[in-house]
Amino acid sequence: MNVLDVLDVVHRYPTTRTARPVLDGVTVRVPENSVLAIVGESGCGKTTLGRLIAGIDRPAVGGTVHFEDQDIWSLPRNEFRGYRRAVQVVQQDPYASLNPGLTVADALRPGLVRHHIVPRRTVGDELLRLLRLVGLDATPAFLHRFPHQLSGGQRQRLAIARALSLRPRLIVADEAVSMLDVSMRVSILDLMLSLRAEAQQLAYVFISHDFGVVRYFARGGRVAVMFYGVIVEEGSTDDVITHPKHPYTYLLLQSIPVPDPVRARRRSADGMIEQAAAAPADEGCVFANRCPFVSPECRRSRPPLTDLGSGHLSGCFFPERVPDSGGEI
Amino acid sequence: MSEHILRVENLSVNFGAVRAVDDVSLTVDSGDVYAVVGESGCGKSTLAYSILGLVPPPGQVSEGRVLLRGQDLADMPAVALNRLRAADVAMVFQAAMNSFNPVLTIGRQVQHILDAHPDHSVDGRAHFTELLELVRLPAEQVWNSYESQLSGGMKQRVAIAVSLLLQPSILVLDEPTTALDVLNQRLIIEILKDLRRSLDVTIIFVTHDLGLVAELASRVAVMYAGRLVEVGSVEEIFAAGRRHPYVEALVGAIPSVYDSEGSARAIPGQVPNLAALPGGCRFAPRCGSAQSICAEVDPPLLADAAGHALACHVVNSGLPVREEVSS
Numbered sequence: 244m245n246v247l248d249v250l251d252v253v254h255r256y257p258t259t260r261t262a263r264p265v266l267d268g269v270t271v272r273v274p275e276n277s278v279l280a281i282v283g284e285s286g287c288g289k290t291t292l293g294r295l296i297a298g299i300d301r302p303a304v305g306g307t308v309h310f311e312d313q314d315i316w317s318l319p320r321n322e323f324r325g326y327r328r329a330v331q332v333v334q335q336d337p338y339a340s341l342n343p344g345l346t347v348a349d350a351l352r353p354g355l356v357r358h359h360i361v362p363r364r365t366v367g368d369e370l371l372r373l374l375r376l377v378g379l380d381a382t383p384a385f386l387h388r389f390p391h392q393l394s395g396g397q398r399q400r401l402a403i404a405r406a407l408s409l410r411p412r413l414i415v416a417d418e419a420v421s422m423l424d425v426s427m428r429v430s431i432l433d434l435m436l437s438l439r440a441e442a443q444q445l446a447y448v449f450i451s452h453d454f455g456v457v458r459y460f461a462r463g464g465r466v467a468v469m470f471y472g473v474i475v476e477e478g479s480t481d482d483v484i485t486h487p488k489h490p491y492t493y494l495l496l497q498s499i500p501v502p503d504p505v506r507a508r509r510r511s512a513d514g515m516i517e518q519a520a521a522a523p524a525d526e527g528c529v530f531a532n533r534c535p536f537v538s539p540e541c542r543r544s545r546p547p548l549t550d551l552g553s554g555h556l557s558g559c560f561f562p563e564r565v566p567d568s569g570g571e572i
Numbered sequence: 573m574s575e576h577i578l579r580v581e582n583l584s585v586n587f588g589a590v591r592a593v594d595d596v597s598l599t600v601d602s603g604d605v606y607a608v609v610g611e612s613g614c615g616k617s618t619l620a621y622s623i624l625g626l627v628p629p630p631g632q633v634s635e636g637r638v639l640l641r642g643q644d645l646a647d648m649p650a651v652a653l654n655r656l657r658a659a660d661v662a663m664v665f666q667a668a669m670n671s672f673n674p675v676l677t678i679g680r681q682v683q684h685i686l687d688a689h690p691d692h693s694v695d696g697r698a699h700f701t702e703l704l705e706l707v708r709l710p711a712e713q714v715w716n717s718y719e720s721q722l723s724g725g726m727k728q729r730v731a732i733a734v735s736l737l738l739q740p741s742i743l744v745l746d747e748p749t750t751a752l753d754v755l756n757q758r759l760i761i762e763i764l765k766d767l768r769r770s771l772d773v774t775i776i777f778v779t780h781d782l783g784l785v786a787e788l789a790s791r792v793a794v795m796y797a798g799r800l801v802e803v804g805s806v807e808e809i810f811a812a813g814r815r816h817p818y819v820e821a822l823v824g825a826i827p828s829v830y831d832s833e834g835s836a837r838a839i840p841g842q843v844p845n846l847a848a849l850p851g852g853c854r855f856a857p858r859c860g861s862a863q864s865i866c867a868e869v870d871p872p873l874l875a876d877a878a879g880h881a882l883a884c885h886v887v888n889s890g891l892p893v894r895e896e897v898s899s
Contacts, residue, residue, distance in 0.1 A: 285724060285753040394842065395612070424611040425780055426825050430838035452753040459827030462834050481832055498758035500749075500783030502826055504806045507787045 244311070246412050246446050247273040247296060247330070252306030254291060262525055264304060265291050267472040270548075273413065273446050276439065278464030280449040280457040280480065282495065288472045289450045293415045296448055297332050298323075311412075328358050331406035333435075335418035337398035341390040347374075347401060348386040354409050369408070376441065377404040377434060396427040400434065407438060417450045432460050454499055458484055465554075468492045470530055471523035474548060478555035486567055488557035490534045493565050528560070536564040575641075577602040577742060577774050578623065583636035585618050585627055590846045592618045592631065594798040600791075602741075605768060605775045607789035607806075609782065611822075611843055615798040616778045617666065620746050623776065624661055625653050640742075659689065662740035666747045669727035672719035678730060679715035685737055692738055703733040706770065707763050725756030729763065736771065743767075745777040749784055761787045782823060786810055794819050797844050797854040800873055804880035816884050817862075818855045853885065861886045 254266040265288045273279050281289045294300045295308055298315055307314045310326045318326060334340040341350055351370050355361060361369045375381040377400040390398055399419065406414050416435065420428040439445045447464075451457050457466060458480060466484070467477040468491060476489035487493045501507050521532035528534070528541040540560055548558040559565070578600040585593040593615040600606045610616040621627050622638055625645045638645045640661065645653065657663075665671060673681055686696035697715075704711040707729040719727060728748070735743060748764070749757040761784065767773060779785060785792055785806065792809040794802045794816065802809060802816040809819060818839075827836040841858040844850055850857050856866035865885050874888050875881035882888055 284755050396842070424843070425782070425822060426611060426839040426843075428838070429825055429827060429836045432827070433838065454754070454829045455827040458829050458831065459834050459836055462832065484829060485832075495754055496829065498754045499829055500754075500757055500761060500781065500787045501828070501830075502782035502786045502810065502823055504786040504810050507783075 244275055245272045245309075246275045246311060246444075247448075248309040248312075249292070249296060250307050250309065252292075252295060252302045252308065253304035254288075254295060254300070254302050254306075255304055257303070263472060263523060265472055266295070266302075267529075269306070269469075269472070269474055271467055271474065271477075273448060275412070276444055276446055278447045278449055278461045280451060280461040280464065280466045281469055282451060282454060282457055282466055283469035284452060284495075286471075287469045289469050290417055292469070293332070293417045293448060293450050296413075297330050297415050298327060299332075324358075328409045329412040331409055331411040331414050333399070333402050333406050333414060333416045333419045336422050337395060337402050338390075338422075340402050341398055343390050346387050346389055347379075347393075350390075350401060351405055351408055354405065358409055360409060373404040373408050376407065376438070377401070378430075379404070395423055396431065399423060399427075399431055403431075403434065403438075407442070410442070412444055413446045413448065415448045415450070418452070419449075420456060421451065421453065428456065429459070432456065436460065454484065454496060468495070473529045473545075473558065474556075475530060475558040476556065477548070479553075482553070482555050486555075487565055488551060488555060488562035489530075489559045490536055490565055491530050494533070528558075530559075536561055575602045576600070577604075577641060578776075579639040579642075580619070580623070581636050581639065583619070583622060583638060584634045585615070585622055585631055586634040587631045591634070591798055592846065593622065595636070596795075596800050597636075598793050598800070598803060600742075600774060600776060602774055603768075603772075605764075605788055605790045606777070607785045607792045608776070608778045608795060609780065609785055609792060610795035611780055613797075613843055613846065614795040616795050617746055619795070620663070620744050620776070620778045623742075623744055624657055624663055626657075626663075658685070658735075658740065659692065659738040660740055661742040661744065662735040662738065664728075664731050664735045664743070664745040664748060667751065668731035668735075669724050669751075671731065672727065674719055676718075677715070678717050678719070678722075682715075682734060682737065685734065689738055696737065699739075700733065700737060703736050704730070706736075706766060707733045708759070709733070725752055725759065728752060728756070728760065732760075732763065732767075736767070736773070739771075740773065742774045742776060745775070747779055748777055749779070749781060757781075757784070764788055782826060794822075797849065798846060799854060799883065800881075801855065801883045802881065803873070803875070805878075808878075808880045814887065816855075816882050816887065817859045821858075821860070853883075 249269055249271045252266050252269045253264050255264040283289045295302060301316055315326050348370055351373060352366060355366050355369060370386055371381045379400050420431050449460050461480045464480055466480050467474050470491050476483060476492045487496060523529045524531040527543050528546055531537050531541045546558050546560045548556045550556050551562060576599050580596055580598045583593055583596045584591055596619060608616045608619060682700050701711040704714055709729055714730060749760050789806045792806055793800055796818050801818050821839045824837050825839055839858055844854055852867040852869055853871050856862045863886060871883045871885045873881050873883040
């Protein structure tokens with residue numbers, strides 16, 4: 244069963260005047276206990292998709308968001324509250340997502356109390372259990388610390404503890420490690436992965452622009468690549484990275500700065516980068532203005548997201564034109 | 573032989589009792605693309621600021637000196653130092669994309685810079701147009717734009733163009749790709765490579781992103797907790813086996829898109845608090861190859877004949893006799 248389904252969602256913000264919606268017919272499914280990574284550039288709508296999944300925004304134009312097969316926006320009030328508890332968010336910036344005036348205990352306690360997660364008299368024990376779970380110092384003294392007394396990594400662990408405290412079924416992690424130091428990133432990713440064993444039923448929607456981090460976190464999971472409100476490719480993490488079937492995915496993979504000067508010199512995405520600033524196309528394929536393989540057909544109609552076999556979906560008329568070497572050069 | 577355009581000699585910068593930069597020496601040659609690498613709090617930004625004589629108070633240079641073409645910055649009068657900034661050494665600050673005035677067009681702000689430097693001979697507007705083309709932006713449109721009309725990546729590129737306005741010989745960039753997505757990172761990399769080719773400018777950049785270093789740098793200095801731990805050519809820094817354990821661990825901590833096994837490993841422990849440093853080697857508490865000597869004796873930075881320098885008891889003991897790096 245899927246824990247979450249986003250079905251054909253079209254969304255626009257009331258304040259934007261652009262013709263194109265922020266999300267334009269997006270469908271993603273998150274099976275129980277799985278990882279779905281959403282990859283795309285700044286402004287492609289991946290954070291908006293995360294907000295819709297978490298129920299922070301409601302699809303403004305069309306489509307539905309289903310939690311355990313129920314449309315979240317037609318749930319009765321008490322069930323909506325249950326959904327809100329079950330879907331939690333870890334934000335990008337742990338310096339902004341924690342209230343600087345609240346101690347560690349104050350950040351964690353209200354959710355526990357409000358949602359009756361544990362009996363009131365055991366809240367104190369639960370706070371320490373949560374700290375231990377996320378690898379923080381599980382002492383009463385630590386509970387009285389303020390965010391400014393914590394390092395970036397510790398803050399992100401606290402943000403994860405706060406999400407986890409409500410026993411969620413799904414966590415939306417929006418660029419959850421991109422602000423952290425390189426040496427810390429993997430430990431936070433490892434922590435989030437290890438929590439799945441603890442929680443038994445925990446799925447992730449992992450939003451990132453960094454394919455390296457995505458390959459690490461979503462190994463064994465799936466990746467959806469998004470370009471200006473449209474999912475252009477979706478498949479298993481290894482398939483998408485080693486055999487990309489959309490030119491945009493290929494471009495993203497080619498653009499990654501690799502920590503290896505020999506490899507870096509051997510390849511250059513400069514030819515494709517020339518068009519990298521081109522605006523999304525209003526007619527036909529949304530990627531047409533940037534695509535090195537564009538044909539007249541691409542300007543006429545939008546290619547549907549089509550299964551090329553074994554669950555690898557591409558929204559390109561000519562997936563065979565995409566070089567296979569995207570993942571290993 | 574290339575000229576030493578910049579020398580940093582035994583530089584220490586203190587913020588009260590905390591020593592953010594501790595006895596750092598490095599030499600930048602004309603034409604280098606010099607990377608200073610490290611994690612947050614390692615002192616790399618403070619080092620970059622000190623190159624412009626811009627250490628923010630209460631920080632101050634407590635020891636050592638910075639020589640620009642042989643001239644000590646500390647000996648320069650404030651007026652000369654002000655002229656030097658922007659016209660000779662320009663800086664693109666961290667998050668420079670947030671440093672524009674939101675109520676003035678980009679053009680007005682550029683005009684202000686030109687007005688403040690009347691002795692500068694080039695035709696400012698025409699030159700800025702060329703620079704915008706170099707950073708691959710539409711000149712006319714940008715000139716008349718407000719910063720809110722530009723994307724983060726575009727603003728970063730405008731900031732680079734602005735920094736080059738007075739034709740500096742050294743360009744210092746603090747975290748030039750942080751907070752940008754992968755496509756904008758790639759664009760910045762290609763643009764900086766272009767700059768190296770088309771302008772006579774020496775580039776010094778500070779970053780935590782080893783991908784950026786590998787793509788762009790010719791020489792690299794790695795900092796850890798205020799100290800230099802390794803200095804070398806980009807090939808030496810990234811050649812496995814003969815490098816500082818911190819660099820080894822840092823490269824191993826980056827999840828690679830080419831790795832299907834998930835073999836990246838975090839570095840255990842935390843960056844030490846500069847106010848309470850461990851004795852001996854500062855990396856020793858997190859180091860997989862630490863010996864008993866590492867906790868007791870501070871390892872000196874030893875260089876081979878080619879100028880590849882390491883501060884590690886363990887790695888240096890396995891290498892031929894090396895010479896201590898000093899001014």
